[in-house]
Amino acid sequence: MEQLGQYLGAGLACIGMAGAAIGVGNVAGNYLSGALRNPSAAASQTATLFIGMAFAEALGIFSFLVALLLLFAV
């Protein structure tokens, strides 16, 4: 029973990754739409793109970590 709860919790924690996926997609999509409007400014903003992606993705990684903790550390 206790294990069932662990697995359920780990699975639920993975829903958080969907949020990160939406976030990263949003960042990339908005970058692309901006870059296509003004291609000359695009190259200078790739660093910002990666920083934004990293921040959005970190939260998905946190939920992955919660899932791992539930599976292996609880």
Add this chain to the structure above:
Amino acid sequence: MATEAEGLSFHPMDQFVVKPLFGDGPISWYTPTNATLWMGLTLLAIVALLVFGTRGRAIIPNRVQSIAEMLYGMIHKMVEDVTGKDGLKYFPFVMTLFCFILFANYLGLLPKSFSTTSQIAVTAVLAVMVFVGVTVLGFVKNGTHFLGLFWVKSAPLALRPVLAVIELISYFVRPVSHSIRLAGNIMAGHAVMKVFAAFGAMLLISPVIGIVVTPLSILGIVGVYALEIMVAIIQAYVFTILTCVYLKDALHPSH
């Protein structure tokens, strides 16, 4: 998670176990482990590329030298773009970080190898080193002005204490997210590969299901591996660029 086959039962997280190289006694701080071995190989690979690769100092570089020069130029430009001219003093540190993470990621992708950057202990040391270094640097360079990072001058006065709390929390979460981002990405990618590998053995268990599942999972491994090659360089890049951003905050704390 593990396969049901008798000879093939393995766990996707088995690959991240740190074990001693010789024998299997208890691990103390001086025990050479597989992590030690692969970190040493990482250093050797960096030395091979950056020291022996550029030994010729040719005007027209050969392939190895031009790769080393491109690497150097890329990080140099990144530090200059993000932190400004006065951040170039810290370029050697950033270059070291980038090379170590990049080579550790790539060596971790070799079959049977051990990826040191998948260990939170390794990435946490790197991230805490950056965090402490940047904080000390900020106070040394700017004195108490460094606290201006938390006191947002451009916000209305009533809002500033609230923002100060948020900024303070986000400042102290930095080393946590910095280290977990790298370790989590590498760990997740490698675990996914092992899960696909476990499904790849389906043909041995049941030929009927296996004839469909095994080719698909082998295709899946190839796809994930390609993604991992990309992730390896992107995560090294993200780690170093965030280091540069934190460095910029320490050198010029005014928002």
